[in-house]
Amino acid sequence: MNLPDLKAAKIRTKKEIKIIKNDYSVPISMKKIGKDKKYYIKTYGCQMNVHDSELLCAILEDMSFTNADSMEDADIIILNTCAIRENAHNKMFGFLGRVKHLKGTKPDIICGICGCMAQEENVVDSIKSKYKWVDIVFGTHNLHKLPFILEESIKNKKQEIEVFSIEGDIYENIPVKRDSKYKAWVNIMLGCDKFCTYCIVPYTRGKQRSRTREDIISEVNELVKNGYKEVTLLGQNVNAYGKDLNTNYTMGDLLEDTAKTGIERIRFVTSHPWDFDDKMIDIIAKYDNIMPYIHLPLQSGSDRILKLMGRRYTKEKYIELFNKIKNKIPNVSITTDIIVAFPGETEEDFLDTLEVVNTCKFDSAFTFIYSPRVGTPAASMENNLTEDEKNNRLYRLNELVNKYANETNQKYMGSIVPVLLESVSEKEDNLMGYTDTMKLVNVKADKKYIGKIINVKITDIKTWSLDGEIVD
Ligand code: 5AD
Ligand code: SF4
Secondary structure (H helix, E strand, O other), rough: OOOOOOOHHHOOOOOOOOOOOOOOOOOOHHHOOOOOEEEEEEEOOOOOHHHHHHHHHHHHHHOOOOOOOOHHHEEEEEEEEEEOOOHHHHHHHHHHHHHHHHHHHHHHHHHEEEEEEHHHHHHHHHHHHOOOOOEEOOOOHHHHHHHHHHHHHHHHOOOOOOOOOOOOEOOOOOOOOOOOOOEEEEEEEOOOOOOOOOOOHHHHHHOOEEOHHHHHHHHHHHHHOOOOEEEEEEOOOOOHHHOOOOOOOOHHHHHHHHHHHHOEEEEEEEOHHHHHOOOHHHHHHOOOOOOOOOOOOOOOOOOHHHHOOOOOOOOHHHHHHHHHHHHHHOEEEEEEEEEEEEOOOOOHHHHHHHHHHHOOOOOOEEEEEEOOOOHHHHOEEEEEOOOOHHHHHHHHHHHHHHHHHHHHHHHOOEEEEEEEEEEEEOOOOOOOOOOOOOOOEEEEEEEHHHOOEEEEEEEEEOOOOOEEEEEE
Protein backbone atom coordinates (compact mmCIF):
# COMPACT_ATOMS: atom_id res chain seq x y z
CA MET A 1 0.00 0.00 0.00
CA ASN A 2 1.23 3.50 -0.88
CA LEU A 3 -0.70 6.49 0.46
CA PRO A 4 -0.71 10.11 -0.77
CA ASP A 5 1.19 12.77 1.16
CA LEU A 6 0.50 16.41 0.29
CA LYS A 7 3.69 17.67 1.94
CA ALA A 8 5.79 15.35 -0.21
CA ALA A 9 3.74 16.32 -3.27
CA LYS A 10 4.75 19.96 -2.80
CA ILE A 11 8.48 19.31 -3.03
CA ARG A 12 10.31 20.49 -6.16
CA THR A 13 13.96 19.53 -6.52
CA LYS A 14 16.47 19.77 -9.33
CA LYS A 15 16.06 16.04 -9.91
CA GLU A 16 16.43 15.07 -13.55
CA ILE A 17 13.19 13.92 -15.09
CA LYS A 18 13.35 10.45 -16.56
CA ILE A 19 11.68 9.60 -19.83
CA ILE A 20 10.59 6.02 -19.43
CA LYS A 21 9.72 4.21 -22.62
CA ASN A 22 9.48 0.61 -21.50
CA ASP A 23 7.52 0.56 -18.26
CA TYR A 24 4.16 -0.36 -19.75
CA SER A 25 3.45 -4.01 -20.30
CA VAL A 26 0.68 -6.48 -19.60
CA PRO A 27 2.16 -9.87 -18.77
CA ILE A 28 0.52 -12.84 -20.51
CA SER A 29 -0.92 -13.96 -17.16
CA MET A 30 -2.92 -10.70 -16.99
CA LYS A 31 -4.02 -10.55 -20.63
CA LYS A 32 -7.21 -12.53 -19.98
CA ILE A 33 -8.29 -10.92 -16.67
CA GLY A 34 -11.05 -9.09 -18.53
CA LYS A 35 -12.20 -11.96 -20.77
CA ASP A 36 -16.00 -11.78 -21.25
CA LYS A 37 -16.06 -8.78 -18.91
CA LYS A 38 -16.93 -5.13 -19.54
CA TYR A 39 -15.56 -1.81 -18.28
CA TYR A 40 -17.17 1.57 -17.63
CA ILE A 41 -15.15 4.72 -16.96
CA LYS A 42 -16.72 7.84 -15.44
CA THR A 43 -14.55 10.88 -16.12
CA TYR A 44 -14.64 14.19 -14.23
CA GLY A 45 -12.72 17.39 -14.82
CA CYS A 46 -10.37 18.76 -17.45
CA GLN A 47 -9.20 17.55 -20.87
CA MET A 48 -6.13 16.04 -19.23
CA ASN A 49 -8.44 13.65 -17.39
CA VAL A 50 -10.45 12.99 -20.54
CA HIS A 51 -7.22 12.00 -22.26
CA ASP A 52 -6.08 9.88 -19.28
CA SER A 53 -9.35 7.99 -19.60
CA GLU A 54 -8.46 7.26 -23.23
CA LEU A 55 -5.28 5.61 -21.92
CA LEU A 56 -7.25 3.67 -19.30
CA CYS A 57 -9.61 2.35 -21.99
CA ALA A 58 -6.67 1.04 -24.02
CA ILE A 59 -5.06 -0.56 -20.95
CA LEU A 60 -8.31 -2.29 -19.98
CA GLU A 61 -8.79 -3.53 -23.55
CA ASP A 62 -5.22 -4.85 -23.42
CA MET A 63 -6.52 -7.02 -20.56
CA SER A 64 -9.45 -8.21 -22.76
CA PHE A 65 -12.16 -6.06 -21.16
CA THR A 66 -14.66 -4.56 -23.62
CA ASN A 67 -16.54 -1.28 -23.40
CA ALA A 68 -19.91 -1.33 -21.55
CA ASP A 69 -22.75 0.90 -22.75
CA SER A 70 -23.82 1.70 -19.21
CA MET A 71 -22.43 1.32 -15.73
CA GLU A 72 -25.16 -1.24 -14.93
CA ASP A 73 -23.69 -3.42 -17.66
CA ALA A 74 -20.10 -3.26 -16.40
CA ASP A 75 -17.91 -5.66 -14.42
CA ILE A 76 -15.36 -2.97 -13.59
CA ILE A 77 -16.25 0.68 -12.95
CA ILE A 78 -13.49 3.28 -12.74
CA LEU A 79 -14.01 6.85 -11.54
CA ASN A 80 -11.36 9.16 -12.97
CA THR A 81 -11.71 12.07 -10.56
CA CYS A 82 -11.09 15.84 -10.38
CA ALA A 83 -9.99 17.73 -7.27
CA ILE A 84 -10.19 21.32 -8.49
CA ARG A 85 -13.29 22.37 -6.51
CA GLU A 86 -15.49 21.01 -3.74
CA ASN A 87 -18.38 20.31 -6.11
CA ALA A 88 -16.18 17.94 -8.15
CA HIS A 89 -15.64 16.06 -4.86
CA ASN A 90 -19.35 16.01 -4.11
CA LYS A 91 -20.25 14.76 -7.58
CA MET A 92 -17.78 11.89 -7.34
CA PHE A 93 -19.00 10.82 -3.87
CA GLY A 94 -22.57 11.03 -5.18
CA PHE A 95 -21.68 8.70 -8.06
CA LEU A 96 -19.87 6.39 -5.66
CA GLY A 97 -23.18 5.99 -3.81
CA ARG A 98 -24.74 4.67 -7.03
CA VAL A 99 -21.86 2.23 -7.50
CA LYS A 100 -22.33 0.97 -3.91
CA HIS A 101 -26.00 0.37 -4.62
CA LEU A 102 -25.10 -1.59 -7.75
CA LYS A 103 -22.52 -3.60 -5.84
CA GLY A 104 -25.32 -4.58 -3.47
CA THR A 105 -26.96 -6.49 -6.33
CA LYS A 106 -23.77 -7.49 -8.20
CA PRO A 107 -21.09 -8.01 -5.48
CA ASP A 108 -18.43 -9.09 -7.98
CA ILE A 109 -18.24 -5.67 -9.63
CA ILE A 110 -14.82 -4.10 -9.21
CA CYS A 111 -14.75 -0.41 -8.34
CA GLY A 112 -11.66 1.73 -8.89
CA ILE A 113 -10.87 5.36 -8.11
CA CYS A 114 -8.06 7.26 -9.82
CA GLY A 115 -7.18 10.79 -10.95
CA CYS A 116 -6.57 13.93 -8.90
CA MET A 117 -8.77 13.09 -5.89
CA ALA A 118 -6.81 9.88 -5.40
CA GLN A 119 -3.76 12.10 -4.77
CA GLU A 120 -5.48 13.78 -1.78
CA GLU A 121 -4.82 12.51 1.73
CA ASN A 122 -8.26 13.34 3.12
CA VAL A 123 -10.01 11.57 0.24
CA VAL A 124 -7.94 8.39 0.54
CA ASP A 125 -8.35 8.42 4.35
CA SER A 126 -12.08 8.48 3.91
CA ILE A 127 -12.03 5.75 1.23
CA LYS A 128 -10.00 3.59 3.61
CA SER A 129 -12.35 4.09 6.54
CA LYS A 130 -15.81 4.65 5.04
CA TYR A 131 -15.65 3.09 1.58
CA LYS A 132 -13.89 -0.19 2.33
CA TRP A 133 -15.79 -1.83 -0.51
CA VAL A 134 -13.87 0.25 -3.11
CA ASP A 135 -11.42 -2.27 -4.59
CA ILE A 136 -8.59 -0.21 -6.06
CA VAL A 137 -7.22 3.32 -5.75
CA PHE A 138 -4.36 4.56 -7.92
CA GLY A 139 -3.00 8.00 -8.71
CA THR A 140 -2.01 10.24 -11.59
CA HIS A 141 1.60 9.03 -11.61
CA ASN A 142 0.96 5.31 -12.03
CA LEU A 143 -2.14 4.75 -14.13
CA HIS A 144 -0.11 2.59 -16.51
CA LYS A 145 0.31 0.14 -13.60
CA LEU A 146 -3.43 -0.59 -13.51
CA PRO A 147 -3.06 -4.26 -14.62
CA PHE A 148 -0.77 -5.04 -11.68
CA ILE A 149 -2.87 -3.16 -9.13
CA LEU A 150 -6.01 -4.89 -10.36
CA GLU A 151 -4.42 -8.31 -10.25
CA GLU A 152 -3.19 -7.75 -6.67
CA SER A 153 -6.66 -6.73 -5.56
CA ILE A 154 -8.31 -9.75 -7.19
CA LYS A 155 -5.65 -12.11 -5.80
CA ASN A 156 -5.64 -10.76 -2.25
CA LYS A 157 -9.37 -9.95 -2.14
CA LYS A 158 -8.65 -6.68 -0.38
CA GLN A 159 -8.58 -2.96 -1.04
CA GLU A 160 -5.45 -2.07 -3.00
CA ILE A 161 -4.22 1.55 -2.68
CA GLU A 162 -1.21 2.57 -4.76
CA VAL A 163 -0.73 6.35 -4.84
CA PHE A 164 2.62 8.10 -5.15
CA SER A 165 3.25 11.71 -4.15
CA ILE A 166 6.32 12.36 -6.24
CA GLU A 167 7.55 15.04 -8.59
CA GLY A 168 6.97 12.60 -11.43
CA ASP A 169 8.61 11.25 -14.58
CA ILE A 170 7.36 10.94 -18.15
CA TYR A 171 5.98 7.62 -19.30
CA GLU A 172 5.89 7.20 -23.06
CA ASN A 173 4.34 4.38 -25.06
CA ILE A 174 1.23 3.90 -22.94
CA PRO A 175 -1.47 2.72 -25.38
CA VAL A 176 -4.39 5.01 -26.16
CA LYS A 177 -7.91 4.41 -27.42
CA ARG A 178 -9.03 7.79 -28.73
CA ASP A 179 -12.69 8.82 -28.42
CA SER A 180 -12.69 10.51 -31.82
CA LYS A 181 -11.37 9.57 -35.25
CA TYR A 182 -10.94 13.24 -36.17
CA LYS A 183 -9.84 15.15 -33.07
CA ALA A 184 -7.02 14.08 -30.76
CA TRP A 185 -5.59 15.22 -27.45
CA VAL A 186 -1.80 15.28 -27.28
CA ASN A 187 -0.07 15.87 -23.95
CA ILE A 188 2.90 18.15 -24.39
CA MET A 189 3.67 18.61 -20.72
CA LEU A 190 2.60 17.18 -17.40
CA GLY A 191 2.32 18.83 -13.99
CA CYS A 192 2.64 22.47 -13.00
CA ASP A 193 5.13 24.52 -11.00
CA LYS A 194 3.18 27.76 -10.81
CA PHE A 195 1.61 27.06 -7.41
CA CYS A 196 -1.19 29.62 -7.71
CA THR A 197 -2.26 29.81 -4.06
CA TYR A 198 -5.80 28.48 -4.61
CA CYS A 199 -4.86 25.56 -6.85
CA ILE A 200 -4.40 21.88 -5.98
CA VAL A 201 -3.03 20.84 -9.39
CA PRO A 202 0.72 21.26 -8.63
CA TYR A 203 0.17 18.78 -5.76
CA THR A 204 -1.95 16.25 -7.62
CA ARG A 205 -0.08 16.29 -10.94
CA GLY A 206 3.52 16.87 -9.82
CA LYS A 207 6.38 18.86 -11.22
CA GLN A 208 6.28 20.46 -14.66
CA ARG A 209 7.67 17.93 -17.16
CA SER A 210 7.76 18.68 -20.88
CA ARG A 211 7.72 15.79 -23.33
CA THR A 212 10.45 16.00 -25.95
CA ARG A 213 9.61 17.71 -29.22
CA GLU A 214 10.53 14.50 -31.07
CA ASP A 215 7.98 12.44 -29.13
CA ILE A 216 5.28 15.08 -29.58
CA ILE A 217 5.85 15.64 -33.29
CA SER A 218 6.05 11.93 -34.01
CA GLU A 219 2.68 11.49 -32.24
CA VAL A 220 1.18 14.30 -34.36
CA ASN A 221 2.69 12.83 -37.57
CA GLU A 222 1.11 9.48 -36.74
CA LEU A 223 -2.25 11.21 -36.24
CA VAL A 224 -1.96 12.96 -39.61
CA LYS A 225 -1.16 9.62 -41.22
CA ASN A 226 -4.29 8.16 -39.63
CA GLY A 227 -6.53 10.90 -41.01
CA TYR A 228 -6.92 13.09 -37.92
CA LYS A 229 -7.96 16.67 -38.68
CA GLU A 230 -7.32 18.36 -35.34
CA VAL A 231 -4.93 18.13 -32.41
CA THR A 232 -5.18 19.91 -29.10
CA LEU A 233 -1.84 20.29 -27.37
CA LEU A 234 -2.49 19.74 -23.68
CA GLY A 235 -0.85 20.95 -20.50
CA GLN A 236 -1.73 22.80 -17.29
CA ASN A 237 0.29 25.74 -18.53
CA VAL A 238 1.35 25.08 -22.11
CA ASN A 239 3.08 28.43 -22.57
CA ALA A 240 5.79 27.27 -20.19
CA TYR A 241 6.49 24.31 -22.50
CA GLY A 242 10.21 23.52 -22.65
CA LYS A 243 11.29 25.70 -19.72
CA ASP A 244 12.24 22.56 -17.78
CA LEU A 245 14.28 21.11 -20.65
CA ASN A 246 17.07 23.70 -20.49
CA THR A 247 17.03 24.42 -24.20
CA ASN A 248 15.90 27.52 -26.05
CA TYR A 249 13.09 25.59 -27.70
CA THR A 250 9.80 27.14 -26.52
CA MET A 251 6.06 26.83 -27.09
CA GLY A 252 6.35 29.11 -30.14
CA ASP A 253 8.82 26.68 -31.71
CA LEU A 254 6.65 23.69 -30.86
CA LEU A 255 3.58 25.35 -32.37
CA GLU A 256 5.55 26.06 -35.54
CA ASP A 257 6.82 22.48 -35.83
CA THR A 258 3.32 21.16 -35.19
CA ALA A 259 1.96 23.49 -37.89
CA LYS A 260 4.55 22.12 -40.33
CA THR A 261 3.24 18.55 -39.89
CA GLY A 262 0.33 19.69 -42.04
CA ILE A 263 -2.41 18.76 -39.55
CA GLU A 264 -5.42 20.89 -40.49
CA ARG A 265 -6.25 22.30 -37.08
CA ILE A 266 -4.10 22.96 -34.01
CA ARG A 267 -5.41 24.10 -30.65
CA PHE A 268 -3.76 24.31 -27.25
CA VAL A 269 -4.94 24.59 -23.63
CA THR A 270 -4.33 26.08 -21.08
CA SER A 271 -2.37 29.29 -21.26
CA HIS A 272 -1.06 31.28 -18.32
CA PRO A 273 -0.58 34.98 -19.21
CA TRP A 274 2.79 34.88 -17.43
CA ASP A 275 4.59 32.87 -20.15
CA PHE A 276 2.70 34.13 -23.23
CA ASP A 277 5.52 35.59 -25.33
CA ASP A 278 5.54 37.58 -28.59
CA LYS A 279 7.00 34.67 -30.51
CA MET A 280 3.95 32.55 -29.72
CA ILE A 281 1.61 35.29 -30.87
CA ASP A 282 3.56 35.76 -34.13
CA ILE A 283 3.54 32.02 -34.88
CA ILE A 284 -0.19 31.73 -34.21
CA ALA A 285 -0.78 34.67 -36.54
CA LYS A 286 1.52 33.21 -39.22
CA TYR A 287 0.07 29.70 -39.62
CA ASP A 288 -3.46 29.18 -40.90
CA ASN A 289 -3.65 25.77 -39.28
CA ILE A 290 -3.13 27.19 -35.77
CA MET A 291 -6.66 28.11 -34.73
CA PRO A 292 -7.42 31.72 -33.75
CA TYR A 293 -8.71 30.70 -30.35
CA ILE A 294 -6.99 31.37 -27.05
CA HIS A 295 -8.12 30.46 -23.56
CA LEU A 296 -6.41 33.00 -21.32
CA PRO A 297 -7.41 32.68 -17.65
CA LEU A 298 -7.74 36.06 -15.91
CA GLN A 299 -8.82 34.70 -12.48
CA SER A 300 -9.29 38.21 -11.05
CA GLY A 301 -9.17 41.81 -12.22
CA SER A 302 -7.89 43.16 -8.91
CA ASP A 303 -4.14 43.64 -8.57
CA ARG A 304 -4.40 43.01 -4.84
CA ILE A 305 -6.20 39.68 -5.32
CA LEU A 306 -3.95 38.65 -8.23
CA LYS A 307 -1.00 39.11 -5.90
CA LEU A 308 -2.65 37.02 -3.18
CA MET A 309 -3.36 34.38 -5.82
CA GLY A 310 0.33 34.35 -6.83
CA ARG A 311 -0.52 35.03 -10.47
CA ARG A 312 2.45 37.35 -11.16
CA TYR A 313 0.68 39.80 -13.48
CA THR A 314 -1.38 42.91 -12.95
CA LYS A 315 -4.66 43.95 -14.48
CA GLU A 316 -2.76 46.33 -16.81
CA LYS A 317 -0.35 43.60 -17.95
CA TYR A 318 -3.25 41.25 -18.66
CA ILE A 319 -5.10 43.86 -20.72
CA GLU A 320 -1.88 44.77 -22.57
CA LEU A 321 -1.36 41.12 -23.52
CA PHE A 322 -5.02 40.74 -24.43
CA ASN A 323 -4.84 43.74 -26.78
CA LYS A 324 -1.59 42.55 -28.34
CA ILE A 325 -3.18 39.18 -29.13
CA LYS A 326 -6.32 40.85 -30.53
CA ASN A 327 -4.28 43.20 -32.71
CA LYS A 328 -1.90 40.61 -34.11
CA ILE A 329 -4.20 37.63 -34.69
CA PRO A 330 -7.06 38.46 -37.04
CA ASN A 331 -10.50 37.29 -35.93
CA VAL A 332 -9.13 35.75 -32.72
CA SER A 333 -11.55 34.57 -30.06
CA ILE A 334 -10.41 34.83 -26.45
CA THR A 335 -12.09 33.09 -23.52
CA THR A 336 -11.16 33.11 -19.86
CA ASP A 337 -11.56 31.65 -16.35
CA ILE A 338 -12.58 33.88 -13.43
CA ILE A 339 -12.79 33.08 -9.72
CA VAL A 340 -15.00 35.19 -7.45
CA ALA A 341 -14.94 35.42 -3.66
CA PHE A 342 -11.27 34.59 -3.23
CA PRO A 343 -10.36 35.12 0.48
CA GLY A 344 -10.40 38.82 1.29
CA GLU A 345 -12.03 39.90 -1.99
CA THR A 346 -13.82 43.20 -1.32
CA GLU A 347 -16.64 44.71 -3.36
CA GLU A 348 -14.03 47.06 -4.82
CA ASP A 349 -11.81 44.13 -5.89
CA PHE A 350 -14.82 42.46 -7.46
CA LEU A 351 -15.72 45.66 -9.34
CA ASP A 352 -12.15 45.63 -10.75
CA THR A 353 -12.89 42.18 -12.16
CA LEU A 354 -16.11 43.43 -13.75
CA GLU A 355 -14.16 46.34 -15.21
CA VAL A 356 -11.71 43.99 -16.95
CA VAL A 357 -14.65 42.00 -18.32
CA ASN A 358 -16.12 45.26 -19.64
CA THR A 359 -12.78 46.11 -21.26
CA CYS A 360 -12.03 42.71 -22.78
CA LYS A 361 -15.56 41.63 -23.69
CA PHE A 362 -14.55 37.96 -23.66
CA ASP A 363 -16.08 35.57 -26.17
CA SER A 364 -17.08 33.53 -23.13
CA ALA A 365 -15.83 32.70 -19.66
CA PHE A 366 -15.87 29.88 -17.15
CA THR A 367 -16.73 31.41 -13.81
CA PHE A 368 -16.31 29.87 -10.37
CA ILE A 369 -16.83 30.63 -6.70
CA TYR A 370 -13.53 30.14 -4.90
CA SER A 371 -13.38 26.71 -3.27
CA PRO A 372 -10.78 26.10 -0.53
CA ARG A 373 -8.54 23.11 -1.26
CA VAL A 374 -6.88 21.43 1.72
CA GLY A 375 -3.10 21.88 1.69
CA THR A 376 -3.03 25.02 -0.52
CA PRO A 377 -1.92 28.39 0.93
CA ALA A 378 -5.25 30.12 0.20
CA ALA A 379 -7.15 27.53 2.27
CA SER A 380 -5.73 29.09 5.43
CA MET A 381 -6.53 32.69 4.39
CA GLU A 382 -9.50 34.27 6.11
CA ASN A 383 -12.70 34.48 4.06
CA ASN A 384 -15.50 36.51 5.60
CA LEU A 385 -17.97 36.50 2.74
CA THR A 386 -21.36 34.91 3.29
CA GLU A 387 -22.74 32.32 0.88
CA ASP A 388 -25.26 34.91 -0.31
CA GLU A 389 -22.49 37.41 -1.11
CA LYS A 390 -20.51 34.77 -3.00
CA ASN A 391 -23.56 33.73 -5.04
CA ASN A 392 -24.47 37.34 -5.69
CA ARG A 393 -21.01 38.08 -7.12
CA LEU A 394 -21.11 35.01 -9.31
CA TYR A 395 -24.56 36.01 -10.55
CA ARG A 396 -23.49 39.57 -11.41
CA LEU A 397 -20.35 38.32 -13.14
CA ASN A 398 -22.32 35.77 -15.16
CA GLU A 399 -24.83 38.40 -16.27
CA LEU A 400 -22.00 40.50 -17.70
CA VAL A 401 -20.10 37.58 -19.22
CA ASN A 402 -23.28 36.30 -20.88
CA LYS A 403 -24.07 39.73 -22.28
CA TYR A 404 -20.73 39.85 -24.09
CA ALA A 405 -20.91 36.19 -25.13
CA ASN A 406 -24.27 36.89 -26.69
CA GLU A 407 -23.01 40.04 -28.42
CA THR A 408 -20.08 38.06 -29.87
CA ASN A 409 -22.39 35.32 -31.09
CA GLN A 410 -24.69 37.86 -32.77
CA LYS A 411 -21.77 38.98 -34.95
CA TYR A 412 -21.73 35.51 -36.53
CA MET A 413 -25.26 35.85 -37.92
CA GLY A 414 -25.15 35.42 -41.71
CA SER A 415 -21.40 34.79 -41.83
CA ILE A 416 -19.73 31.80 -43.46
CA VAL A 417 -17.39 29.88 -41.16
CA PRO A 418 -15.35 26.65 -41.39
CA VAL A 419 -16.68 23.91 -39.11
CA LEU A 420 -15.15 20.50 -38.38
CA LEU A 421 -18.28 18.35 -38.24
CA GLU A 422 -17.53 15.73 -35.66
CA SER A 423 -20.71 13.85 -34.72
CA VAL A 424 -24.49 13.74 -34.65
CA SER A 425 -25.71 16.42 -32.25
CA GLU A 426 -27.55 15.47 -29.07
CA LYS A 427 -30.82 17.05 -29.99
CA GLU A 428 -32.56 16.76 -33.34
CA ASP A 429 -31.11 15.10 -36.36
CA ASN A 430 -28.26 17.56 -36.85
CA LEU A 431 -24.51 17.30 -36.96
CA MET A 432 -22.38 19.25 -34.52
CA GLY A 433 -18.93 20.73 -34.72
CA TYR A 434 -16.79 23.71 -33.87
CA THR A 435 -15.68 26.75 -35.83
CA ASP A 436 -11.99 27.67 -35.97
CA THR A 437 -12.81 30.13 -33.15
CA MET A 438 -14.33 27.31 -31.05
CA LYS A 439 -18.00 28.19 -31.41
CA LEU A 440 -20.32 25.21 -31.18
CA VAL A 441 -22.46 24.91 -34.34
CA ASN A 442 -25.43 22.64 -35.07
CA VAL A 443 -25.72 22.02 -38.78
CA LYS A 444 -28.47 20.42 -40.84
CA ALA A 445 -26.38 18.04 -42.88
CA ASP A 446 -26.04 14.48 -44.04
CA LYS A 447 -23.88 12.11 -41.95
CA LYS A 448 -21.47 11.77 -44.87
CA TYR A 449 -20.02 15.13 -43.80
CA ILE A 450 -18.83 13.80 -40.42
CA GLY A 451 -15.06 14.19 -40.15
CA LYS A 452 -14.89 16.99 -42.73
CA ILE A 453 -14.14 20.68 -42.40
CA ILE A 454 -17.00 22.38 -44.23
CA ASN A 455 -18.04 25.98 -44.82
CA VAL A 456 -21.24 26.69 -42.93
CA LYS A 457 -23.55 29.72 -43.14
CA ILE A 458 -24.82 30.79 -39.71
CA THR A 459 -28.61 31.06 -39.79
CA ASP A 460 -29.59 31.38 -36.13
CA ILE A 461 -28.04 32.33 -32.80
CA LYS A 462 -28.83 30.41 -29.61
CA THR A 463 -27.54 31.25 -26.14
CA TRP A 464 -24.76 28.66 -26.10
CA SER A 465 -24.49 27.69 -29.76
CA LEU A 466 -25.04 28.68 -33.37
CA ASP A 467 -27.22 27.04 -36.02
CA GLY A 468 -26.10 26.82 -39.62
CA GLU A 469 -26.38 25.19 -43.00
CA ILE A 470 -23.78 23.90 -45.41
CA VAL A 471 -22.70 26.26 -48.19
CA ASP A 472 -22.19 24.44 -51.48
N1 5AD B 1 -11.60 27.35 -6.52
C1 5AD B 1 -12.30 27.80 -7.58
N2 5AD B 1 -11.85 27.73 -8.85
C2 5AD B 1 -10.62 27.17 -9.04
N3 5AD B 1 -9.91 26.96 -10.16
C3 5AD B 1 -8.74 26.37 -9.82
N4 5AD B 1 -8.69 26.18 -8.50
C4 5AD B 1 -9.85 26.67 -7.98
C5 5AD B 1 -10.38 26.78 -6.67
N5 5AD B 1 -9.69 26.35 -5.61
C6 5AD B 1 -10.36 27.38 -11.48
C7 5AD B 1 -9.38 28.38 -12.12
C8 5AD B 1 -8.73 27.52 -13.19
C9 5AD B 1 -9.85 26.59 -13.57
C10 5AD B 1 -9.43 25.36 -14.28
O1 5AD B 1 -10.44 26.26 -12.34
O2 5AD B 1 -10.13 29.42 -12.69
O3 5AD B 1 -8.27 28.30 -14.28
FE1 SF4 C 1 -3.28 25.67 -11.10
FE2 SF4 C 1 -2.03 28.02 -11.55
FE3 SF4 C 1 -0.91 25.69 -12.39
FE4 SF4 C 1 -3.12 26.63 -13.62
S1 SF4 C 1 -1.09 27.64 -13.57
S2 SF4 C 1 -2.74 24.48 -12.93
S3 SF4 C 1 -4.24 27.58 -11.90
S4 SF4 C 1 -1.27 26.31 -10.26
